[in-house]
Amino acid sequence: MxxxxxxxxxxxxxxxxxxxxxxxxxxxxxxxxxxxxxxxxxxxxxxxxxxxxxxxxxxxxxxxxxxxKRKMEKTYLVQVEGLPDAAALTALTKGVTLKDGPARALRAKLVPEPDWLWPRNPPIRVRPSIPDCWLEVVLNEGRNRQVRRMTAAVGHPTLRLIRTQIGPWxxxxxxxxxxxxxxxxxxxxx
The missing domain is CATH 3.30.70.580 (Pseudouridine synthase I, catalytic domain, N-terminal subdomain)
Structure with a gap:
């Protein structure tokens, strides 16, 4: 079994x-x-x-x-530096160019910080002068550090990355x- x-x-x-x-x-x-x-x-x-x-x-x-090649969707909750505007979110879904070629999210949207979130150990770095926010990003591929490289490419480095779903799980x-x-x-x- x-x-x-x-x-x-x-x-x-x-x-x-x-x-x-x-x-x-x-x-x-x-x-x-x-x-x-x-x-x-x-x-x-x-x-x-x-x-x-x-x-x-x-x-x-x-x-x-x-x-x-199976294209199983993976959903990520991503805390990023700064506040991405509509153009940055559109760039994630239209595609950005990374060193290993183009990459695009199926979906990317701003979401509120989840109330179920556990504390991270060690905590992320906090810079009082720079705000942060949360995104939900869905991919159907998974290259090395892809989400982090994509958010950096649109000017919003990833501070914390949590995968919440793989296909139906x-x-x-x-x-x-x-x-x-x-x-x-x-x-x-x-």
Whole structure:
């Protein structure tokens, strides 16, 4: 039977089970959060990003979720520096040029700071003279640090990034560092 797990990955945790970085770096990994043999991440979430990460023991399901050609939508809650205007939001959806080519969001909009948001450890840097706000950004691709590079390209660097949904699976009320089983059959739905 296929196993699929929803994990709320905390900031600072690598989205892999072993740290292949500098010897003795001691960076936290998924092994400190998920003690389920045989599951592997379906996709990645940067070390400095938080939120939904899916893990499975089924290679076909892993590919269906993670492969760019599948175009599975991913929703991000993004705290950015400054207050993006309509032109900046339009640029995100029309497309921006990054070093590795054009990138565009399916949707990007201003949203209020969610009331369910947990504190980040460490907290983001706060500069009293520069306001910040929250965006909801939806992509159907996932290149390295893509959301961060896109918001920077429109003049609003990302301060905090939380993935809230991958396809039909969402973070819901899962606390940081916790996991729960998910329904793998949802991957078959259109």
């Amino acid at each position: 296929t196993r699929l797990i929803r994990l709320n990955k905390p900031h600072g945790v690598l989205s892999q089970f072993t740290d292949k970085g500098t010897a003795g770096s001691g960076r936290p990994t998924l092994s400190g959060l998920v003690d389920v043999p045989g599951v592997y991440p379906a996709g990645r979430l940067d070390r400095d990003s938080e939120g939904l990460l899916l893990l499975t023991d089924d290679g076909r399901l892993q590919a269906r979720i993670a492969e760019p 969402s973070l819901d009320d899962l606390p940081p560092g916790h996991w729960a089983d998910a329904d793998p059959s949802l991957a078959r739905r259109p």
